[in-house]
Amino acid sequence: MTFPFESLRASQPELEEEASANDRDGGFPIAGLARLRSLGGMSAALPQALGGFGLGTEPKSSTDLMRLLRLTGEGNLSLGRLLEGHVNAIRLVFRYGSAGQLHRLAAAIHDGALAGIWVTETTNGVRMTRVGSTYALHGEKMFASGALHVTRPLITAETTTGETRMLVVPLDAARKATESIGGLCGMRGAGTGACDFSGMHVTPDALVGQAGDYLRQPEFSVGAWRGMAVALGGIDRLVTLFRKQLVARGRETCPAQKDRIGLALIAKETAALWTSRAARVAEDAALDPDEAVAIVNLARIAVERAGLDVIELVQRGLGLSAFVKTNVVERIMRDLATYLRQPAPDETLAEAATYFTHNEFSRA
Template sequence: MMRDLEMTTSPDDTALHEIARRLDDGAAARDAGTAPIRPALLALREVGLLDDDGTPDPALTARRLMRIGAADLSVGRLWEGHMNALYLAQIHGDAQARAAVQALVADGAILGVWGADGAVPVAPGADGLTLDGSKVFASGLGTVTHAVVTVSSGPQVRLGIVDATDWGRADPAPWQMPGMQATASGHYDLQGTALCCVIWLGDPGVYVTEPHFVGGVWRIAALQVGGALGLLDAAATVLRTRGRLSAPAQMDRLATAVIAAMAASALVTRAALAAVPDAPDAADRAPILSAAARLATEGIALDAIRTVEQSIGLPHFEAGSVTGRKARDLSVYLRQAARDALQTRVGAACFAEGDDLWTYL
């Protein structure tokens, strides 16, 4: 697998492609729960990807996210969270916080970003000394060692890094999703966490500043288009094995889907370059381009899922089907929060009276 849609690679990426193949080979076992996901994350450390916040070469980072997303979206999801945490620490943390995070990573920490609140939102408790509340959809339980969490909400929302190695606080049982099982997501209870142990990143409200907030969703878009490419590649492998790949109808469906994915990958790269903090007009352009990329790759991924269902037929839905597993992971990963708000924001920016649509093209 992962042969047909191989992206052009530089010599520096040779190790990454080999790791991607290993991730692809082990994805089924991780999905079934018979193999942990942590070793897969550690494989990324072999090529230095857990030390990189994605800013030195955003175009290369986008391509790498696509490559890992094609191999295993669950691994990609955790890597993107780790990368995002490093980025937030670098952008919003003071010198002491940045040094603390660097020390954690040097010591082998795997980071995550947990934003969704449980029934009791995470906020300082009444005692003024500890946190109340919990996080839901917290990815990487048992793998993530430290998480960037949102504390409070609205204009007072803050970012803080908390130790996440108290597995007694973790509850994976609520994660009853058809896909992304290998992420080991669930609830994490922060009740009683001492405020003095939190590594704070910036002042209240910095989390939602641009181009660091919506401007960063290009990373999600990169994983989505990668997931679509990986699914199409898996379908081509199945069809080739059956001697059906060269059928004109099959080739037409797959070619149409892959051409759309290629086009979307260019938009993702453009969004990644626009989100660099010192890029021209980054605070205005990056959120729109990132949101547009995220929406475009969602549509393309949904089309890829439908294409593969039509091409493979009923065997796609059999237990153990590689395309079925990849499609389930992709369909769950596509369901990010506030999708309609992103679309409205893109439209308002592009078509507002007096604004120039060509700014974003």
């Protein structure tokens, strides 16, 4: 059983059209999620025994998962972000949760649930307190993609003893959430906002894994490759549109524009090679964990640099037309620039450089 990638590719014009509409009105990619669900994309990360394709949860599946995330990002980066968070939540429950928890999550997903990862704290971070046979939650999460739509977020919460635990919290329409975080300029279709969990109670079976599992290496760092794959899709689309718009304007024969096209293609392929390497490293259990983390950290910075380079080349090559809102390029550049703002890039690069200062780069 293989994922219908060509059907997803054929859906890209409608995904892009919805992305532009959502950017204008702050809408949510309902149709895009429905299309992914109809193709099996929302259950793709579940093991085959639970009705999925095993992408990211079974051996030698990283290439196909990378393709799924890349194609989705090419059509709609906001939709790609939601799929990435959904896959990440499944992966963490698979990696650290019980068989029963994974079965329950799989059943909810087949019934239409949308999972996600909400871990960014406000000044009022989420805390959990034992109250009888349940845990009472207090506090909120911010930068939560799909704040009004995710129904099975995996969140982190601090215990009374200062430990960090993961929980999958069922949410319904009564949630205390908002999509507004102050006018985000890009990725407007991802429905990013905040959710207040104060007053909610969960049972012990909501807890996933043990204290500290969320930050446990190498899983914590190497999983970043999935976000790179989505960003790569955005880079793909931007380079394609750049070439096509230059041709349409009869500017592709200009020597300076030829140089820009060549540099954009180099940047795109650089991002693709680093993402592919990071994906293989992430599923290689034989590789030293510290080296795996260092390689993926380098890949994060390489993909970010490639994306920013492509944005600059497109802006220089298309001039002011790249800044006109009716040009889809303008929206994709904003989405990509926003998506590339991953946390702690300086620290990520420094840690990787420190490792490879004292160790050789693996040829495996």
